[in-house]
Amino acid sequence: MTITYADFDKVDIRVGRITRAEPFPEARKPAIKLWVDFGPGIGEKRSSAQLTRHYTPEGLIGRQVLAVVNFPPRQIGPVMSEVLVLGVPDEEGQVVLIGPEHEVPLGGKLF
Numbered sequence: 318m319t320i321t322y323a324d325f326d327k328v329d330i331r332v333g334r335i336t337r338a339e340p341f342p343e344a345r346k347p348a349i350k351l352w353v354d355f356g357p358g359i360g361e362k363r364s365s366a367q368l369t370r371h372y373t374p375e376g377l378i379g380r381q382v383l384a385v386v387n388f389p390p391r392q393i394g395p396v397m398s399e400v401l402v403l404g405v406p407d408e409e410g411q412v413v414l415i416g417p418e419h420e421v422p423l424g425g426k427l428f
Contacts, residue, residue, distance in 0.1 A: 329387035330403070330427035331355050332417055333362070338374035341365055343394045349374055350396055356423030359386055362399040370411035381416045383427060 337352035347369040354361045364384065368377070385401040392398075404412040417425075 327387075328385060330383055331359060331386050332381055332421055332423060332425045332427075333359075333384055333400075334423055335377045335380050335382060336361065338377040340374060341394075341396065345394075348393075349377065351377065351402060353382065353384060353400060353402065354423060355384075355386060355400075359424055362386065363396065364398045364400045364402050365393045365396045366402050366404070366412065368404075368412050368414070370409075371407070371413060380414070381420065381423075383415045383417075 333353035333355040335351055336354045339350045341348040341350045344365065344367075346367050348365050348367045349369060349372065351364045351366060352361055353364060362384075383403045385403065386399075388401055390397050390399050403415045405415060407413050
């Protein structure tokens with residue numbers, strides 16, 4: 318299936334910085350609760366991600382990541398996830414986060 322650039326442009330993918338991360342023991346699959354700052358205009362949003370294979374909560378603090386910021390909020394157990402942090406699977410299907418190679422301003426839109 319092909320899409321137009323206008324279709325792609327509807328997905329608002331922004332860069333944010335993880336400011337807080339905590340274990341999420343209530344999740345059905347091992348996960349981490351995240352707080353991500355997207356800078357002025359968007360602010361801090363919450364998420365949950367199955368990142369426990371390659372990441373620890375402490376190691377995520379300060380990391381820049383890409384996330385979809387215009388999906389509707391989704392309840393994941395006791396957490397209301399407001400953004401979808403993006404990653405790709407490794408050879409075993411475990412999440413590897415996507416982020417900029419160099420430090421960039423928060424809130425920058427992927428194009």
